[in-house]
Amino acid sequence: MPATHTVNGVDLERLSATISAVTAEPSLARFEFRAGNQWLDGGHSRTTIKGFYGVGQEDTTRTEAFTVEADEPLVLLGRNQAPNAGEYLLQALAACVTGTVVYHAAARGITLDGLECTVHGDVDLQGFLDLDEGVRPGFEKIRVTMTATGDFDDEQLAELASLARFSPVRDSVSRPVPVSVDMVRG
Template sequence: MDMQATTASCLNGLDLDKMAQTVNALSHEPMLARFQFRARNQWMGGGENRSTIKDFYGAGAEDTSRTEPFVFTNGEPPVLLGNNEGANPVEFLLHALAGCVTTTTVLHAAARGIRVASISTELRGDIDLQGLLALDDTVPAGYQGIVVTMEIEADCSEAELDALLQFSQQHSPVCNTVCRPVPVTLVRAPRRPQA
């Protein structure tokens, strides 16, 4: 990440001194850049389940800064046999993608000295449920395509903005995960002994 000199110590809501310290630390000790994020999920019934997210490993240690977990309810709309208990998992994927692309853009804009006035995104994902329901083996079970339309106001040229967005797409962890094959292993935990 190229840190350009700037007179402001804060840009786009980010502390530039802390950003420079973080980049410097990670460039000198690459092992500090290794993180492991975790989520736990419990089925509630029907199409409803809840995920809790609290602990993670990063910067060389277990993080203990979160005192309470974040709780997210996954549900389904009635047309998909649910009761609108919450957004469904493929909608949460769009939420995660939007959040990550936005944060990555803001971070790298600050690193380039670009002041962002506003960002809003609209995401559309096309999916054919024949894949999920195993009605047609030629249809993928997941999204067939996702379009992210970003409206951004920033103090830079159109060419700089295009370069920033292309860079952000390539370096957003969620976008990168979705855009390349990532091994996912589904394993069954051992059964608990019956009481």
């Protein structure tokens, strides 16, 4: 098997080939991810994730669906059976920002020995409970702290910090994204 050149666990030949393919045919960059959710009881629900569309076709590489359960903590009338949706949003942000920095650092030849990400989100339940119209139902502020280890200088550390701007989830939560909700009779 031929040896591949990797940085931060990223195969640079495949990354370069992906960039070249998308540069030549921008439509290959269009993806649609999907998730289906079923309410189970109280605040408990189960999300199933399997198929997605990308690189000009429906993906068939996933033979089994991923399932993710969500619930609420006891203090929010749940049964504490899983993280709540807001906690999953923070997890998604942490995972996406981390992955984004790792991939972009690899593309720039910056080797990381370690990268940790901590995310804190502040929410005021008065918005969710419809008690104060001036309070939004979602997070008021989200703070991300990343700790990078490796042999790099201050300029490269600043560059690493700037790479978070390419995170799709960070972009989605920091700038308005149109969301439509349709309710149909089952």
